[in-house]
Amino acid sequence: MDNPLNPNRKKQRIDDLAATAGTGGGAGSVAVADLTVGDAGHIAESTGVSLIASAWSRLRRDPVFLLGAFITLAFVLLAIFSPLIAPHDPTAGLLLKEVRPQTNPIPGARPGYPFGADSSGRDIFSRLIVGSRQTLIVGVMATLFGFIGGLTLGTLAGAIGGWVDSVVMRVVDVMLSIPSLLLAFSVAAIAARPSQWTVIVAIATVQVPIFARLLRGSMLAQRGSDHVLAARALGVKPSAIVFRHMLPNSLSPVIVQATLVVASAIIDAAALSFLGLGNPDDRQPEWGQMLGKAQQYIYDHPALAIWPALCIIVVALGFTLMGESLREALDPKSRR
């Protein structure tokens, strides 16, 4: 809303005033008459600022968002350019000859290998860097599939209502009643051969009901809103009401949820990999899977687990910070 005492506006008005007062001279009353507003009140000449634009201008100054965005951006860039950045081939057992299964299964840090190597003699630093790519793919793809599934179900339920709503929501309720990790296990376990895609599908399945419920709730709120009633009264086509008014206005909580879900998807993927339901092929490093492999050496070589865990935490934190500040920026109540 246009704050009546917005400082810039105030300054501008004062400048206008000063100008008219200066030139007015003897014909002061005329200058003052020009100043008085029309019936409808003053409207600034500038072009309009949409909600998205004003949310963005707030986000740009939010340090929490900037930190989250920085972490996320760094992670994405790392994932894209990982083969170029990694100092060594993550699949080559370069330090294999240092591995002593009885006395020292894990080669320690040395020049060129800052975090040492794993039990197969592969450089951990390079594996962490290259692993970012798989982690990103799993996190983003799982969220995307969950988002699309939830969007479809939620839109169906929220837009059509009636028995469609009842059926969809009962299915969603059943899915929500199963603990999420258990559901993911079940889905992952059904697959004949565990792979990266079983992890993605399993995690997406868990996210579908959450997105569906969230979207349906805000669609229902939109359906009862005055502006949707106004569109109906105007004679706008029902499909246009759903896709032009209800859906876009319902999306902001869902988008916020999506950024938060990326973080939890990465953690869930790690959990599945840790439990052996992830991609068994360790030539494609992935943080969760590295964490799982580190389990047997956890007492003597905790660093092996700490590094991938730290990576997961930082990236999850990045997405969460971004999501939280997005939630605040898009919340109509926080707008002044």
Next chain:
Amino acid sequence: MTETTTGRTQPTHGERTAYDGEDVLVDVRGIKVHFPIKRGVIFDKTIGHVYAVDGVDLQIRHGETYGLVGESGCGKSTLGRAILNLEPPTAGSVTFDGVDIASLKGEDLRRKRQDIQMVFQDPMGSLDPRQSVESLLLEGMKAHGLAKDSAAANARLRELLKAVGLPVTALSKYPHEFSGGQRQRIGIARALSVNPKLIVADEPVSALDVSVQAQVINLLEDVQEEFGLTYLVIAHDLAVVRHISDRIGVMYLGALVEEAAADDLYATPLHPYTRALMSAVPVPDPLIEDRREQILLTGDLPSPSNPPTGCRFHTRCPWRQETRCDTERPELRVPDVPGVDAGQRVACHWTEQIASGEITAHPVSGEVVERVEGPDDTDFMGPASISEAL
């Protein structure tokens, strides 16, 4: 319609019945809107109904402004929406220009909406926050095929803005960048965009600041004259309704209790509820306030899900009689009171006796009504809690 475009037609004298003439634009007959109250663990069972609108007849003539007044929960907003078929009526018909709107469905109804538009109470909530003013105004025109030529559409946008007193720069702006009165102007421009014949304005000024209300009232009068519109204005503020309307219907618990030309209603309110309502409206003049006799109603508005038998108002009526009032539901009729215009209709068995002073008011003991949350209940936000205050 040429002779009525001024919007200030006086009711014709001498008729003994309601206006059945050919001049009628909207003819509402026996309209009812009942909302089912559903309860149930697995399957919802209908355990009762909220009788929001329970049998209303009214006629709105070309070019006039019909004011519908009543307190919250009386069903006036529901009636307004039922006339637009935004709330499908349970029974009854709404004949608009010879077509029964209440029976229309789907695409036919959508096309018909071009003729009847609505102005809402909450100017912010009724505008999609994501749409610029340009897109808001174009939407209805596109839906009814009025924006095929973009140059003509552009000219029309400018014309609309001019009509509601907004500058062209407003087109690129979004609802949150305007003040409340400016938003209501946009809402009016949107209603005008599809060239309607009737505009239903539901509490068009009650959400606005006092100093801004007059702007919007004047604007409504101006565009009525400019575009030859017919209005149904729904409001709780009797002073606003009286100012803007030619004829006024007073609603109580889902039904009309009195209908009259605006001046007649003020000069000779006949129904006990109308009298109480009139006497309760504060007037910004201490001299009048000090002198006035108030008819204070006791008790609460009965629940619309369990309306009283007979006359709906008998539980609170200071003129209630032993017979008829609690058993027989009064019909809207032209009373036999000297000096009363034929356009005035009252739903009270004892109108003549009350008017002549044969029956006088007596005290009524208050009665508390158990609350059932109905669809018309509005909750207001408050500043703080009492526990915080103490």
Next chain:
Amino acid sequence: MTSMSASPSTHPSVHPGAGEPLLSVRDLRVTFQRQGQEPFEAVQGVSFDVRPGQTVGLVGESGCGKSVTSLAIMGLLPKHGNHVSGTVDYEGTNLLTLSDQEMRDKRGKDIAMVFQDPLSSLNPVVPIGIQVTEVLERHRGLSRKAATPVARDLLDRVGIPDPDRRLKDYPHQLSGGMRQRALIAIALACKPRLLIADEPTTALDVTIQAQILALLKELVQDTGTALVMITHDLGVIAGLCDEVNVLYGGRIVERGERHELFAQPRHPYTHGLLASIPRLDAPRGQRLQPIPGSVSDNLPWTHACAFAPRCSQPIEVCTQVMPELEEQHGRALRCHNPVEGHR
């Protein structure tokens, strides 16, 4: 309560506002300081007096600072992000300097408040009776047992029928009007000498509003409680208040005894407001005279009259110098070019 109640409201010939002020507000300023935003001065130096038994009205539109003024007097503004200055003198004590604990003792006992929305002001999970007795226990030191009949009498006093049964009711079981009565009962429980009512009838229907206003009028006359009535409705003010303060943009622009103020409004804002509202008793067919623009067109008070852009008769000085509030014969006015003559 009877259904027919003529309320001529003829005030006693002795002016109820005689004597030393009970509450004296001087140069009250409230500044909101939100993170990342310019500070916003909602109340910019408001001064007024309330004498025992007097009813003082604060009238203005949303954003004029009337509610913030009442919350500042009651010490109910959140400490964080708000800066309150000036003095609020209540019987020789500056309320603004009291500690939270001392202020809590004052509130409810000496000064009580009634809010706009009775539903959110009452605790939804506690019966009405307990909410009344709580106040009696806290401020009058009564036992629960002794407080119950007092609470019953209070509900009866404010016109709630069947008070014994209503004591056990929860707020949601009562209608809006009954809730507001219950709230008034709680406010009056400790016989406060000052009652602040912030838009007490705005959320109510007009027939219920008439009941509540009649009740307030009656209580003020019977108990001698001073009342500060905050509202946007000039009609409510006209029937209830002895003295009226008109606020605009966080400052008082006009003050006067109600008959004088309504008969001869001198500030163009007051004048404009009265000309812009449709009246039930006015001849029909007259066009309303609106005040153009909205509060977002205001100028800053520091360099001008905030109302100047919306004013019907501005002169050059209005946009350059802030007019001071000047007192004359019990009237106060903040205007460079006041309206002359009767309305």
